[in-house]
Amino acid sequence: MIEHKLTAGHIGRVRMNTTLLMVGQTLSLLAKFAVSAVLLTVHIRSQRKSALIWAIAWLVAAFSIVADALGILQLTALTEAAFSSLLFLGSLVFLSEELGKSVKYCVLWAAPPLISAIYGVFLGNDWNSVVGIPYGVSAFFIVLSGALIITPIDSKFKSAKLAALSLGILGVHKMDYPFLRGVKWFAPIGFTLGAALTVITAYFMSRMVLSREFINLKGTVRINVDPGIELVSSNAYRRVKDDLKGYPVLAFIRELTPPKEWKAYFLTSLPGKDTITPTNLPRILELSGRYLREAGMQGITGVVVIDGIEYLVIHNGITAVTKFLGTLRDLVILQDGRLIVVVDETAMERKDYRIIKRVLIGE
Structure with missing residues (x-):
């Protein structure tokens, strides 16, 4: 039993x-x-x-x-x-x-x-x-x-x-x-x-x-931004930073005071957190493409800021930089984004500035 x-x-x-x-x-x-x-x-x-x-x-x-x-x-x-x-x-x-x-x-x-x-x-x-x-x-x-x-x-x-x-x-x-x-x-x-x-x-x-961190899209949208390409001086760049406070901008910069809502990468040859070497132009294109696609999915205009063109020219030469800017411009246009490039005409040779201006805005 x-x-x-x-x-x-x-x-x-x-x-x-x-x-x-x-x-x-x-x-x-x-x-x-x-x-x-x-x-x-x-x-x-x-x-x-x-x-x-x-x-x-x-x-x-x-x-x-x-x-x-x-x-x-x-x-x-x-x-x-x-x-x-x-x-x-x-x-x-x-x-x-x-x-x-x-x-x-x-x-x-x-x-x-x-x-x-x-x-x-x-x-x-x-x-x-x-x-x-x-x-x-x-x-x-x-x-x-x-x-x-x-x-x-x-x-x-x-x-x-x-x-x-x-x-x-x-x-x-x-x-x-x-x-x-x-x-x-x-x-x-x-x-x-x-x-x-x-x-x-x-x-x-x-x-x-x-999550937003995975696709590097941060910030709270408080203003509407129109698509387009813009070439601005360093003085005008101060206005841009004020206008785009609170907007999820992707920026590649040489200065260390971007708005806290921006996802910013510092252009430098030294290793560190959120840094990109000036010769790694493909990496900038990769990050920009990913960011612009995600911004489009969320129904907002992706804004890419490039500050430090003179620094990029020193490390890559004007030919490589203009090719890079041309590709980035096309990428921004295809994704209905906005590209803001900060460059001072007096900081580089006049012919180089004209080439960059012609590549970006056709003038």
């Missing part, structure tokens, strides 16, 4: 664990598809490469659930490793985007999880070598992904902090799986916790990429 009761209880626990497993897998699958769709949408709108890489990473993570449900260990290890590598790669690209400096050999830095999984699949002869070790390496790189996200961000970027923290906790939890998988009483708890952390992480990553 006692034996019968134990057997019935055991069957009940198995059914309960199976139900928890199915519910957890379903929630995780939906969360991963949802965050992937959000990230892809953000990439299409903002053209941030990090968003695209993260979108692919979460899509691959969704397939890891399918592989796990089918009991294909090798595919589970490979998809989990691919998710970790892509997540880490996206974080490296995010770091590069935020700092304005290219991180070399990103793909190589992100490769270890996938390499360990490939070795495990082809050379492993038990669960630990096929899945356990690659799973642990992948989990560690998820933790590192969170660390990379939090490294360059501003203290006000709270949604990124929460996304980084949730990634770190998720990675730490995944690292205990190879050790605790054999503990029967912990299995339902561990899987439920993992599913919950996946949903939470997906939510906070969605909040992060949908």
Whole structure:
């Protein structure tokens, strides 16, 4: 009689664990598809490469659930490793985007999880070598992904902090799986916790990429700005700053007193926060394009200010600078934005000033 009761209880626990497993897998699958769709949408709108890489990473993570449900260990290890590598790669690209400096050999830095999984699949002869070790390496790189996200961000970027923290906790939890998988009483708890952390992480990553900080559009719109191209002197620039206080302007400047609502980058050869080297003209174009697209989506006129043309000419030459200004002008016009270039006619050769004026406003 006692034996019968134990057997019935055991069957009940198995059914309960199976139900928890199915519910957890379903929630995780939906969360991963949802965050992937959000990230892809953000990439299409903002053209941030990090968003695209993260979108692919979460899509691959969704397939890891399918592989796990089918009991294909090798595919589970490979998809989990691919998710970790892509997540880490996206974080490296995010770091590069935020700092304005290219991180070399990103793909190589992100490769270890996938390499360990490939070795495990082809050379492993038990669960630990096929899945356990690659799973642990992948989990560690998820933790590192969170660390990379939090490294360059501003203290006000709270949604990124929460996304980084949730990634770190998720990675730490995944690292205990190879050790605790054999503990029967912990299995339902561990899987439920993992599913919950996946949903939470997906939510906070969605909040992060949908935030204004992610696309560098800040400030409160208080005035209407007409599209166009404007060439102003340094004296007139003081009026511009007063007129555009409270407006989410994107500025590349040589002076250190922009309105606090502006997103300003200081042009300098010295490293520092929110700085851009004067020779990195493609980076200025990249940031301007992203900002103008997002401003258009929000129904406002994007305003780009360039102050320090003489400084750019010194480092790049007049030919490179005029090509850059011509491309930036076209970008602004196509996005119905406004470009304000600050330059004093007396601060450079007259012919150079005329070339710049002709390129920008056709006179």
